[in-house]
Amino acid sequence: MAEKYFITGAQGCIGSWIVKALVERGDDVVVFDRSEDSRRLRAIMQPEQIDGVRFVTGDITDGAVVRRALAESQATRVVHLAGLQVPICKADPVSGALVNVVGTLNVFEAARTIGVNNVVYASSAAVYGLNDDDAVLDETAVCEPSTHYGVFKRANEGNARIYFLDHGLSSVGLRPLTVYGVNRDFGLTSDPTKAMKAAVLRRPFHIRFGGATDFQYVADTAAAFIACADKNPEGAQIFNLHGETVTVKRITDFINEVSESALVTFDGPPIPIAPALDDTAIRRFIGDLPSTPLETGVRETMDRFAALRDAGTLDTTDLDA
Numbered sequence: 001m002a003e004k005y006f007i008t009g010a011q012g013c014i015g016s017w018i019v020k021a022l023v024e025r026g027d028d029v030v031v032f033d034r035s036e037d038s039r040r041l042r043a044i045m046q047p048e049q050i051d052g053v054r055f056v057t058g059d060i061t062d063g064a065v066v067r068r069a070l071a072e073s074q075a076t077r078v079v080h081l082a083g084l085q086v087p088i089c090k091a092d093p094v095s096g097a098l099v100n101v102v103g104t105l106n107v108f109e110a111a112r113t114i115g116v117n118n119v120v121y122a123s124s125a126a127v128y129g130l131n132d133d134d135a136v137l138d139e140t141a142v143c144e145p146s147t148h149y150g151v152f153k154r155a156n157e158g159n160a161r162i163y164f165l166d167h168g169l170s171s172v173g174l175r176p177l178t179v180y181g182v183n184r185d186f187g188l189t190s191d192p193t194k195a196m197k198a199a200v201l202r203r204p205f206h207i208r209f210g211g212a213t214d215f216q217y218v219a220d221t222a223a224a225f226i227a228c229a230d231k232n233p234e235g236a237q238i239f240n241l242h243g244e245t246v247t248v249k250r251i252t253d254f255i256n257e258v259s260e261s262a263l264v265t266f267d268g269p270p271i272p273i274a275p276a277l278d279d280t281a282i283r284r285f286i287g288d289l290p291s292t293p294l295e296t297g298v299r300e301t302m303d304r305f306a307a308l309r310d311a312g313t314l315d316t317t318d319l320d321a
C-alpha cells in the first residue's frame with residue numbers, strides 16, 4: 001500500500017528530489033512550505049506528476065499551523081527539511097533560531113501529539129567545525145560548529161534525543177555536507193552547482209571557496225532521507241552522509257572539461273566544515289544506498305541544465321542575483 005509522506009521545506013532543493021522520487025514510485029506526498037513557488041519541482045518533474053502532490057502553504061514557526069497541517073495530511077511518515085541556510089542564520093540569528101530550532105520543535109511536537117512515531121530531519125555536517133588535520137569524521141567526533149547554523153542543527157539533534165527519552169518519539173537526523181545537482185541554488189556551497197549551470201549557458205562563474213569538501217549528488221541525498229523514513233527505526237539516530245571528498249579544483253577542472261571551456265574559476269578559503277565524513281554507520285544501518293560517482297553526477301546535472309536551457313525553462317535567477 002502507498003505510504004503518505006508529509007515533507008516540510010519540499011519546495012527547496014533536497015525536498016524537490018525527495019518528492020520526485022516518492023511520486024515516481026507511487027507514494028502520496030504532502031508538501032508543507034511557506035513558499036508557493038514550485039519552480040524547483042517543475043525543473044525535475046512532469047506537470048502531471050506535480051498535479052498529484054498536495055500543497056499546504058504555511059510557516060514552520062507557527063506550531064498550530066504545523067500541527068493542523070500534519071493532522072489533516074493523515075501522513076504516516078514525516079520528513080522535515082524546512083530551514084534557513086548559513087548566510088541567513090549569520091545575518092539574522094534570531095530568525096535563524098526561530099525557523100531552524102523552534103520550527104523543528106514544532107514538527108516534533110506535532111508528530112508527538114498526533115501520534116506519528118518517527119521524524120526524519122535534516123541536520124547538517126555543519127555541526128562539525130573545521131578540523132586541523134585530514135581526519136575522516138564519524139558520528140563520535142567532537143562537534144564544535146563554527147556557525148550559528150551549525151549550533152542550531154546541533155540543538156535539533158539534542159532535542160530529538162530528548163523527544164525519544166521523554167516521549168518515545170523516534171527520529172533520524174541526517175548530516176549532509178555539500179549537496180549538488182539541479183535546484184541547488186542558494187548558499188556558498190551552491191557555487192559548484194551554479195558553476196555547472198553557468199558553464200552550460202557559456203557564462204563565466206567564480207566559485208568563492210577552495211580546499212576540499214564532501215560532495216554528494218542530490219538524488220543520493222534524497223534516497224537516504226527516503227530510506228530512513230521507510231526504515232522507521234526506534235531511537236534517536238544521527239547519521240553522516242558522504243559522497244566523495246574532492247578538491248574544489250577537481251570539480252572546477254571537470255566542469256571546464258565537460259563544457260570544453262575555462263569559464264569556471266575558484267579561489268578563497270575552504271568552507272569551515274571538516275571536509276571528509278565517514279558514512280559507515282548509515283550504510284550498515286540501511287544497507288544499499290546509491291552512491292553516484294562525482295563525474296556521473298556532474299554530467300547528469302549539466303545534461304539536465306542543458307535540456308532545461310533548450311526548452312527555454314532554465315531558471316537563472318540564482319546566477320543573476
Ligand SMILES: NC(=O)c1ccc[n+]([C@@H]2O[C@H](COP(=O)([O-])OP(=O)(O)OC[C@H]3O[C@@H](n4cnc5c(N)ncnc54)[C@H](O)[C@@H]3O)[C@@H](O)[C@H]2O)c1
Nearest residue numbers: 009011012013014034035059060081082083122124176179
Ligand atoms: N543543501 C545542502 O547542501 C545541505 C547541507 C546540509 C544540510 N542541509 C539542510 O537540508 C535541508 C534542506 O536543504 P535545501 O538545500 O533543500 O534547502 P533550500 O533552502 O533549498 O530549501 C529550504 C526550504 O525551506 C522552506 N522554508 C524556509 N523557511 C520556512 C518556514 N519558516 N516555514 C516553512 N518553510 C520554510 C523554503 O521555502 C525552502 O523551500 C535544510 O534544513 C538544510 O539546512 C542542506
